[in-house]
Structure formats: structure tokens, C-alpha cells
Amino acid sequence: MSDELKTPLLDELEKGAWPSFVTDLKSMAGKSNMVKDLLRQLEKSYRDKRGYWKHGGLVGVMGYGGGVIGRYSALPDEFPGVSHFHTLRINQTSGWFYTSKALNELMDIWDEHGSGLLNMHGSTGDLVFLGTVSDELEPTFRAVTEKGWDLGGSGSDLRTPSCCVGPARCENACFDTMALTYNITHKYQDELHRPMFNYKYKIKMSGCPNDCTAAIARSDMGVIGIWKDDIRVNQAEFANYVDSGFNVQEFVVEKCPTKCISVEGKEIKIDNSNCVKCMHCINTMPKALAVGKDRGVAITLGAKAPIVEGALFGSVMVPFMKMEPPFEEFHDLLGRIWEFWDEYGKNRERIGEFIVRIGLATFIEGIGLDPIPQMVKQPRDNPYIFFEEYYKEEEEK
Amino acid sequence: MAGEISVEQIADDMYSMVAESAGQKKLKATDLTKAMIAKYGDKVTKQDAKDAIKQLIDSGRCIYGYFGGSSIEIPHTEGAANQ
Numbered sequence: 001m002s003d004e005l006k007t008p009l010l011d012e013l014e015k016g017a018w019p020s021f022v023t024d025l026k027s028m029a030g031k032s033n034m035v036k037d038l039l040r041q042l043e044k045s046y047r048d049k050r051g052y053w054k055h056g057g058l059v060g061v062m063g064y065g066g067g068v069i070g071r072y073s074a075l076p077d078e079f080p081g082v083s084h085f086h087t088l089r090i091n092q093t094s095g096w097f098y099t100s101k102a103l104n105e106l107m108d109i110w111d112e113h114g115s116g117l118l119n120m121h122g123s124t125g126d127l128v129f130l131g132t133v134s135d136e137l138e139p140t141f142r143a144v145t146e147k148g149w150d151l152g153g154s155g156s157d158l159r160t161p162s163c164c165v166g167p168a169r170c171e172n173a174c175f176d177t178m179a180l181t182y183n184i185t186h187k188y189q190d191e192l193h194r195p196m197f198n199y200k201y202k203i204k205m206s207g208c209p210n211d212c213t214a215a216i217a218r219s220d221m222g223v224i225g226i227w228k229d230d231i232r233v234n235q236a237e238f239a240n241y242v243d244s245g246f247n248v249q250e251f252v253v254e255k256c257p258t259k260c261i262s263v264e265g266k267e268i269k270i271d272n273s274n275c276v277k278c279m280h281c282i283n284t285m286p287k288a289l290a291v292g293k294d295r296g297v298a299i300t301l302g303a304k305a306p307i308v309e310g311a312l313f314g315s316v317m318v319p320f321m322k323m324e325p326p327f328e329e330f331h332d333l334l335g336r337i338w339e340f341w342d343e344y345g346k347n348r349e350r351i352g353e354f355i356v357r358i359g360l361a362t363f364i365e366g367i368g369l370d371p372i373p374q375m376v377k378q379p380r381d382n383p384y385i386f387f388e389e390y391y392k393e394e395e396e397k
Numbered sequence: 398m399a400g401e402i403s404v405e406q407i408a409d410d411m412y413s414m415v416a417e418s419a420g421q422k423k424l425k426a427t428d429l430t431k432a433m434i435a436k437y438g439d440k441v442t443k444q445d446a447k448d449a450i451k452q453l454i455d456s457g458r459c460i461y462g463y464f465g466g467s468s469i470e471i472p473h474t475e476g477a478a479n480q
Binding site: 054055056057058059060062063064065066070072073076083084134154155156157190194195196197198199342347348 | 425426427447450451454455457460461462463464465466467470473475477478479
């Protein structure tokens with residue numbers, strides 16, 4: 001094959017307003033036959049309207065059942081550079097904080113052992129090393145672990161736990177997302193690396209109901225920060241919003257999903273007993289409003305993308321749980337969920353599909369939870385969470 | 398009672414199951430665990446089964462495979478592999 005790289009169809013992808021992965025690949029094609037053949041095979045796929053990858057299911061590193069995704073070209077003679085093109089998932093840091101030194105070390109390893117192509121970050125959250133040959137898997141694994149990194153999850157295991165930046169950079173964080181992610185990652189090393197479940201199990205931690213990790217849509221178990229008491233109000237700052245000409249009525253009051261906000265003069269009033277923690281008012285007027293002080297998490301279960309069955313959103317199983325180290329209550333619940341799913345789940349059945357199949361009532365009985373009204377199905381479509389003790393206190397006043 | 402059957406014995410039994418089903422049925426960790434508990438009752442715990450699988454994998458007698466879901470298999474060359 002000629003060394004000349006002609007990719008007229010891929011070139012079209014460089015013409016839009018957004019940065020193009022094609023441009024990135026081309027910038028590396030000059031120094032990597034693997035990347036060059038990747039572009040060529042992709043161009044052929046676009047032209048022929050079919051994929052030319054074969055799925056490898058056995059490649060990996062010794063002792064681990066996850067972290068490596070095998071890929072082979074279906075046209076190895078035509079594109080020898082991608083005859084093998086395996087992916088490694090590298091367990092990302094909590095909150096995705098890296099030093100330049102750490103990233104440079106990783107990329108030096110990947111330039112030496114693989115294509116040099118990096119995806120930050122994959123859907124589960126990992127750093128994704130794209131493209132290497134079978135013989136380089138163990139050397140890559142050795143090199144990254146020597147620098148203190150590890151592989152992430154893949155297959156029927158606990159997928160790499162993922163979280164938002166939490167209290168490191170966000171005043172809305174209702175719990176320490178990074179601490180819990182770190183704790184889960186270390187506590188469940190076997191579950192992460194040695195596939196033992198019916199199917200994958202994803203846990204995502206979001207510090208507040210803004211849900212920056214999309215836990216409610218993309219994780220089997222969403223751990224989402226929430227508060228039980230009242231939204232904190234700084235009336236002086238609210239008055240500043242009004243004085244600045246900000247249209248509070250249009251942009252806040254009328255957009256409140258439960259209409260629990262009213263304004264009298266330059267004073268905001270919130271009926272907290274009807275607040276569903278949608279975060280809109282807090283996001284819109286962050287200087288005037290803030291999350292409450294009685295903080296914890298809501299735990300959702302069952303979200304998934306439409307691979308085997310249709311897409312599901314998470315539903316609330318635990319409306320409020322305090323979330324502080326050593327997180328015993330959380331681990332106890334997780335253990336009961338895994339035990340029950342392990343015992344009665346089917347092969348390739350996600351926890352959400354399992355709940356749908358056996359029924360919510362059977363499921364919550366099976367994991368030892370009492371049914372309560374706050375177990376709201378897919379709460380972004382329904383009124384969210386109410387905490388009766390606060391209404392009672394309000395009424396008693 | 399738990400612990401009466403050695404992890405080595407459980408691993409050997411599991412290996413036999415995997416070897417017998419090779420090419421016919423892909424067995425998951427849960428399949429092996431349930432089979433051992435069915436065979437030995439409360440003489441085997443889930444942790445025993447987990448330890449046995451770990452021994453099979455770490456010794457290289459078995460490997461993890463993935464085809465839709467994860468399975469435990471006898472080491473072999475996969476069909477998709479290019480030489």
C-alpha cells in the first residue's frame with residue numbers, strides 16, 4: 001500500500017465548528033503506522049458503510065478479568081498497523097485531578113508501548129489508552145502500576161467508580177464525592193478486577209442534584225448529594241440581584257417546578273416543604289441561595305443505556321443517607337444489593353432490568369429496605385424528595 | 398460446615414466443570430459458585446468459591462473471557478486473534 005494518506009470522507013469531519021478527532025489522528029499519523037492504518041481502515045469503513053473490527057474476548061493481563069478490551073482488524077493484511085488494536089482502561093483519579101508530571105509519565109509509557117492515542121475520558125470515567133498489540137499488554141500494565149496507576153473495570157464487574165469534583169471545587173457538594181470514590185475503589189479491588197457479577201455494575205457519585213456525573217441516567221447505582229433542611233438564603237444578595245435588573249420572576253419564580261418560590265418586594269420566600277431540590281434557583285442565584293446544612297445523599301438504582309434492554313433511569317431507593325467515613329451504612333446496603341442480585345439475577349441482566357423483572361416490592365424486600373413513599377421512580381420525571389420531619393417542625397412553629 | 402472442603406478441592410472441581418463445558422457453554426463465576434454450593438451445601442461458602450476462582454486465575458489454569466458477559470475459561474487461542 002502507498003504511504004500516501006488519502007481520507008476524503010474523514011476530511012469532511014474536519015470541516016465543522018467543533019474540534020475533530022480526525023485532525024488529532026492526522027497529527028500523529030506521520031510518526032505512527034498504527035495511527036496511519038487506523039485512519040485508513042476508518043476511511044474504508046465510511047466508504048463501505050461497515051465496521052472492520054473484530055471483538056477480542058480473551059486478551060488481558062495476568063490475574064485481571066477487566067481493564068483490557070480486545071480489538072483486531074478484520075483486514076490485517078490490508079491494514080497491518082491495526083492488526084491488533086487493544087484498548088486499556090486506566091483507573092482515573094477521583095474528580096479527574098492530575099498533575100502535568102503524572103500525565104506526562106502516562107503518555108511516555110503509552111508512546112513506548114502503544115499508539116500514543118489517549119481518550120480523556122471514557123464513558124465510565126477511565127483514561128482510555130487506545131491501540132496496542134497483545135505482546136505489549138503486560139509491559140504496559142507493569143509500567144503503569146510501577147507509577148502507581150491501575151487498570152479500570154470492564155466486563156461483568158464493578159466498573160471504575162467515578163465522581164464529580166465535589167467539595168474540591170464546588171460549594172454545592174453535599175458530601176465528599178472523592179473520598180467515597182477512593183474508598184469504594186480500594187475496598188472493592190476484587191470486584192473491580194475479577195468479574196463476578198451477572199453483568200456490569202456502575203457507581204457514580206455526584207455531590208448535589210445537579211448530578212454532573214449523570215449518575216441518575218448512567219449508573220446502576222447513583223449516589224447523589226442532597227440536603228434535608230431549608231435552602232440557605234442571603235436576602236441582601238437577593239436584593240442585589242433585584243437591583244441589578246435581573247428578572248427574578250421570569251428566570252427563577254416561574255421556572256420553579258413546584259412553584260414554591262415567591263418574592264415580596266426585595267425579599268425571596270421559599271416554601272421548603274414543597275421544594276424538590278431541582279437546583280434551578282440555586283444555580284441561577286448562587287450568591288443569594290445555597291444548599292442546606294443537613295447534608296447526605298440520595299441513592300438511586302437501575303439506570304442503564306439501551307444495550308440488552310431499553311434505557312432506564314435510576315429510581316430512588318434510599319432518599320437520604322448520611323455519607324461520612326467509613327461509609328459503613330453505604331457498604332452494608334451495597335453488600336445486600338450485590339448478594340440479592342448475585343443470587344437471583346440472570347446472566348447479562350443489569351440491576352435495573354432485574355428490578356423490572358422481579359418487581360420493586362420483591363426487590364426492596366430482598367435487600368431489606370422498608371417501602372416508603374420517597375422511593376420515587378425516575379425522580380426527574382416526578383416530584384422529588386420530601387422530608388416530613390422538617391414539615392412537622394415548621395408546622396409546630 | 399464452612400471450611401470443611403479445601404479451596405484447592407473447590408478449585409479442582411471448578412476446573413473440571415470449566416473443562417467439561419469448554420466449547421459448549423461459557424460459565425460465569427456465579428455459575429461455578431452456585432454449583433459448588435449445590436454440591437457441598439454449607440460446607441462451602443461464597444468466599445471459599447471466590448478464593449478458589451482466584452486460585453484458578455492466578456495460577457494460570459483458567460483465564461477470564463468476555464463475550465457479552467464475563468466467563469471463566471480454559472486458556473486457548475481466540476478465534477478473532479490475528480497472528
